[in-house]
Amino acid sequence: MSDSGAELGARLRDGDLAAAPAVLNLVETRDAHEQVTALLREVSPAALGGEARAHVVGITGPPGAGKSTLLGELVRAWRADGRSVAVLAVDPSSRRSGGALLGDRARIPFDPADPGVFIRSTAAAGRLGGLAPATRAAAHALAAAFDVVVVETVGVGQSETDVAEVADTVAVIVQPGSGDVLQFLKAGIMEIPDVLVVTKADLGDVARRARRDLHAALRSLGDRETEVVAISSIAPATGIDELVAALDAHRARLDLPTRRLAARRLSALADFAAEHGERGLRALGGRRAAERALADADPGADVPALVAALEGQAAGA
Numbered sequence: 001m002s003d004s005g006a007e008l009g010a011r012l013r014d015g016d017l018a019a020a021p022a023v024l025n026l027v028e029t030r031d032a033h034e035q036v037t038a039l040l041r042e043v044s045p046a047a048l049g050g051e052a053r054a055h056v057v058g059i060t061g062p063p064g065a066g067k068s069t070l071l072g073e074l075v076r077a078w079r080a081d082g083r084s085v086a087v088l089a090v091d092p093s094s095r096r097s098g099g100a101l102l103g104d105r106a107r108i109p110f111d112p113a114d115p116g117v118f119i120r121s122t123a124a125a126g127r128l129g130g131l132a133p134a135t136r137a138a139a140h141a142l143a144a145a146f147d148v149v150v151v152e153t154v155g156v157g158q159s160e161t162d163v164a165e166v167a168d169t170v171a172v173i174v175q176p177g178s179g180d181v182l183q184f185l186k187a188g189i190m191e192i193p194d195v196l197v198v199t200k201a202d203l204g205d206v207a208r209r210a211r212r213d214l215h216a217a218l219r220s221l222g223d224r225e226t227e228v229v230a231i232s233s234i235a236p237a238t239g240i241d242e243l244v245a246a247l248d249a250h251r252a253r254l255d256l257p258t259r260r261l262a263a264r265r266l267s268a269l270a271d272f273a274a275e276h277g278e279r280g281l282r283a284l285g286g287r288r289a290a291e292r293a294l295a296d297a298d299p300g301a302d303v304p305a306l307v308a309a310l311e312g313q314a315a316g317a
Helices: 003-011 017-027 033-042 069-078 133-142 158-166 180-187 205-222 238-252 256-283 285-297 301-314
Strands: 057-059 085-091 117-123 149-156 169-174 197-198 227-230
Touching: 003 017, 003 033, 003 133, 017 033, 017 117, 017 133, 017 285, 033 133, 033 227, 033 301, 057 069, 057 158, 069 085, 069 117, 069 238, 085 133, 085 256, 117 133, 133 169, 133 256, 133 301, 149 301, 169 227, 169 238, 197 205, 197 238, 205 227, 227 238, 256 285, 256 301, 285 301
Parallel strands: 057 149, 057 169, 085 117, 085 149, 169 197, 197 227
Antiparallel strands: none
16 A cells, blocks of 8 residues: 555655655646645645755756766765765656656666665656646655755756756756857846856867856856856766865855745745636736735745645635
8 A cells, every 4th residue: 555645755754765756656646636735744844843954956958968967977976975866857748648758767877776866757747848846846845855856957948947946056057069158148047047067078178168158147147156167977077076066055055944935935836827827826916916925924834735825815816
């Protein structure tokens, strides 16, 4: 007999990493709303007595930039440091099955016998490159048990802002010589990353030029804190330790309770909008009115409780 949502939440609170596959199966089950609500209640700040332990890292960037290979190196570095790691790799949804186009563990190299690593490909559920509610729920839940939770997306538009809403630290991957720097400036994406990563540093001058361009772009925005790290995943990999240090340094600077509270409110608003659409938002008086309502909610509430509060307000409007 499978564990209930509440039981899975309790296992995560106790640090039981083996609960992760069942947690993902539950949050991806379409008719399990009550059980998912019970799961998230058990890992809410109120139940944990504070914020979840994990460092939630978002990794995004265009297809072909080397995210999966980089993630394999990061997982190795984190495990060498004794940290447990969960990776939620968001793939575009299959039109036929609705599932992820690329199967579990297909893209990111890791040791399948290592109990401290959990990797799952999840479907974007119709949001091209974006985060489905199930991915958000999984990230919130697994953060109670793992040391690091990674949400990796294919950067094709809304994914950059989506992952910034759920992660503590966002790393944006840039491929040298691809025109990414110019594209990022045009799209306003330079305002999102906490760490910028130039891959394929082994390319030499073109990689150094990309790094200089990114530094110049950050200076033009008045940004003196965002680090730019150059890495090469070709053996022997270089720059990985520097990237881990940059991610850790950003986490150390954070006002984590404030960032997590904002993430829960944004997740609740996204889930409400996904379920009820523009009509639901209009019933609340618009997106800004919904944000004001969430600002008045209990800061220790979990995402389903925040969604329920919005639904109650919409019904009474």
